[in-house]
Amino acid sequence: MSIACVILAAGLGKRMKAGYPKVLHEICGVTMLESVVDTARRIKAEKIIVVAGKHIDLIRKSLSAEDISFALQKEARGTGHALMCARKELGGFKGTTVVLNGDAPLLEHETIRKFLRLHQRDRNSLSVLSFKANDPSGYGRVIRDGAGGVASIIEEKDAGPDQKTIREVNSGVYALNGEALLLLDAIRINRAKGEYYLTDIIAEAARRRVKAAAYCIGTEEEFMGVNTRDELRRASFLMRKRIVNKWSERGVTFIDPGSVFVHAGVTIGRDSVIYPNVYLEGNTKIGRKATIFPNVRIVNADIGAGVVIKDSTVIEESQVRKGASVGPFAHLRPGSQVGDRAKVGNFVELKKAVIGKDSKASHLSYLGDTRIGRGVNIGAGTITCNYDGTHKHTTVLEDGVFVGSDTQLVAPVKVGRGSYIGAGSTITKDVPPGALALSRTVQRIIPGWAKGKKIRGKPKK
Ligand code: UD1
Ligand code: CA
Numbered sequence: 001m002s003i004a005c006v007i008l009a010a011g012l013g014k015r016m017k018a019g020y021p022k023v024l025h026e027i028c029g030v031t032m033l034e035s036v037v038d039t040a041r042r043i044k045a046e047k048i049i050v051v052a053g054k055h056i057d058l059i060r061k062s063l064s065a066e067d068i069s070f071a072l073q074k075e076a077r078g079t080g081h082a083l084m085c086a087r088k089e090l091g092g093f094k095g096t097t098v099v100l101n102g103d104a105p106l107l108e109h110e111t112i113r114k115f116l117r118l119h120q121r122d123r124n125s126l127s128v129l130s131f132k133a134n135d136p137s138g139y140g141r142v143i144r145d146g147a148g149g150v151a152s153i154i155e156e157k158d159a160g161p162d163q164k165t166i167r168e169v170n171s172g173v174y175a176l177n178g179e180a181l182l183l184l185d186a187i188r189i190n191r192a193k194g195e196y197y198l199t200d201i202i203a204e205a206a207r208r209r210v211k212a213a214a215y216c217i218g219t220e221e222e223f224m225g226v227n228t229r230d231e232l233r234r235a236s237f238l239m240r241k242r243i244v245n246k247w248s249e250r251g252v253t254f255i256d257p258g259s260v261f262v263h264a265g266v267t268i269g270r271d272s273v274i275y276p277n278v279y280l281e282g283n284t285k286i287g288r289k290a291t292i293f294p295n296v297r298i299v300n301a302d303i304g305a306g307v308v309i310k311d312s313t314v315i316e317e318s319q320v321r322k323g324a325s326v327g328p329f330a331h332l333r334p335g336s337q338v339g340d341r342a343k344v345g346n347f348v349e350l351k352k353a354v355i356g357k358d359s360k361a362s363h364l365s366y367l368g369d370t371r372i373g374r375g376v377n378i379g380a381g382t383i384t385c386n387y388d389g390t391h392k393h394t395t396v397l398e399d400g401v402f403v404g405s406d407t408q409l410v411a412p413v414k415v416g417r418g419s420y421i422g423a424g425s426t427i428t429k430d431v432p433p434g435a436l437a438l439s440r441t442v443q444r445i446i447p448g449w450a451k452g453k454k455i456r457g458k459p460k461k
Contacts (some may be wrong), residue, residue: 002095009102010053029263042109078195139169152203379405
C-alpha cells in the first residue's frame with residue numbers, strides 16, 4: 001500500500017497558554033510533532049506533509065528533515081480546512097492518505113498498521129480509527145447507525161446529553177482513498193466554532209454512500225490528545241513509563257522506576273543499574289553493566305560498559321570510557337572524555353578535557369581545555385588557568401605526569417612525559433620530560449619565634 005501521511009499541526013493550541021506552538025512541546029525529550037513524524041516514518045509513508053500555521057518557520061526548523069514537506073494553513077480554520085491546505089502538496093497522489101494529529105504523541109505505529117490493514121481488507125474509501133474512552137469528554141463521539149456502521153462524528157460542543165454518554169470516540173486518525181478526499185469540498189463551516197470540521201466528512205460519506213467505517217482498536221492511553229498542560233504532564237508520565245518498561249524488559253534494573261526520566265532517544269545496556277532521581281537525556285548511550293547512582297543528569301553523553309557514575313553528577317556532551325568512575329559531585333561539561341578505568345572524583349569540573357586511560361583527578365579540580373595522557377595523577381586542588389580574559393588556552397599533560405596538590409597550570413603550558421610538579425606550584429613555563437618543576441617560595445624557619453606568644457590550641461588540662 002502506498003501511503004502519504006498528513007500531520008495536522010496548525011492548531012493554535014490556545015489551551016496550552018504557551019508562547020510557542022502546541023506541537024513543539026516536548027514529551028521525554030522529543031517534541032510531540034517529532035514523535036508523530038517518527039510514527040509516520042515507521043508506517044513507511046512515502047510522503048510526509050506537515051500542515052502548520054503562522055509558526056510554520058519554527059516548526060520547519062524543529063524538524064529539519066528532507067523527507068518532510070510543509071503546507072501552510074494561514075488561519076486555523078479547523079481540522080477539515082487544515083487537510084484541504086495539504087492538497088496541493090499531495091498533488092496527484094493516488095494511494096492512501098493517512099491523517100494524524102500532531103498533538104497525539106503516544107500513538108504506536110503497530111496500531112496504525114492494524115488500522116490500515118482493516119481499511120484495505122474492507123476496501124473502504126474512508127476509515128476512521130476510534131477507541132473507547134473511560135472519560136470521553138473533549139473528544140468527538142462516534143455515532144453508529146442501526147446496522148452498526150458509522151453514521152457521523154459529533155464534537156463535544158455539538159453533542160446532546162444522550163450523545164455525550166457515548167464512549168466510543170474519534171482518535172483523529174483517518175485513512176482516505178481517492179473519492180474520500182473529494183468529500184472535503186462538501187464540508188460546511190460549523191457555526192458554533194467558526195471552523196471546518198474534518199469529522200464532518202463521515203456524515204458526508206454516509207450521505208453519498210461512499211464506503212466508510214470506524215474501527216475501534218487500540219488503547220485509550222495511546223490516543224490521548226494533548227490540549228492542556230495537565231494533559232501534557234499525563235502524556236509525559238505515560239511515555240516515561242513506556243520507556244522505562246522497555247529498558248527493564250531488556251535487562252536494565254531500575255531501583256525506583258517512578259523517579260527516573262529517560263528520554264526516548266536514550267539507549268541502556270543490559271545489566272546496568274539505575275538508581276532513583278536519574279535523568280538520562282537526549283541521545284545518551286549507556287553501556288552494559290554501568291551503575292548510575294542517585295541524582296545524576298546525563299545529557300547527550302556516551303557512557304561505556306562497567307562505568308560507575310556516583311551521586312549528584314552532571315555530564316553533558318561527553319564520553320566516559322569503559323570501567324571509568326565519575327563523581328560524586330562531578331561536572332563534565334561538553335567536549336570532555338574520560339579514558340578507560342580513569343577516575344574523576346568529587347568536586348571536579350571538566351570542560352573540553354581529555355583524560356587518558358588510568359589517569360586520576362580524584363578531588364577538587366578544574367580542568368578546562370586540557371589534554372591529559374595515560375596514568376597521570378592530578379593532585380587535589382589542581383586548577384588549569386585556561387582563560388586570560390580574552391582567549392582560552394590549552395594545557396597538555398603527557399603520560400605519567402604527577403601533579404602535586406594545589407597546583408595552578410597557567411595555559412598555554414605543556415608538562416612533559418613522566419615529570420613531577422611539586423605541590424603548591426604555579427606552572428607558567430613548559431616542563432621537559434622527566435623533570436621536577438617547583439615554583440613555591442622556599443620555606444623559612446625562625447626558631448623560637450613563638451616564644452612569649454600565647455600558644456594556640458593548647459589542650460586544657
Ligand atoms: C479533534 C477532533 C475530535 C477528536 C480529537 C482527537 C475535529 C473537529 N475534532 O478534536 O473529533 O476526538 O481531535 O484528539 O477534528 N489543527 C490544525 N488546524 C486547525 C485546527 C487544528 O492543523 O485549524 C490541528 C491541531 O494542531 C491538532 C489537530 O489538528 O494537532 C487536532 O486539533 P484540535 O483543535 O486539538 O482538535 P480537538 O478539539 O482535540
Ligand atoms: Ca486535540
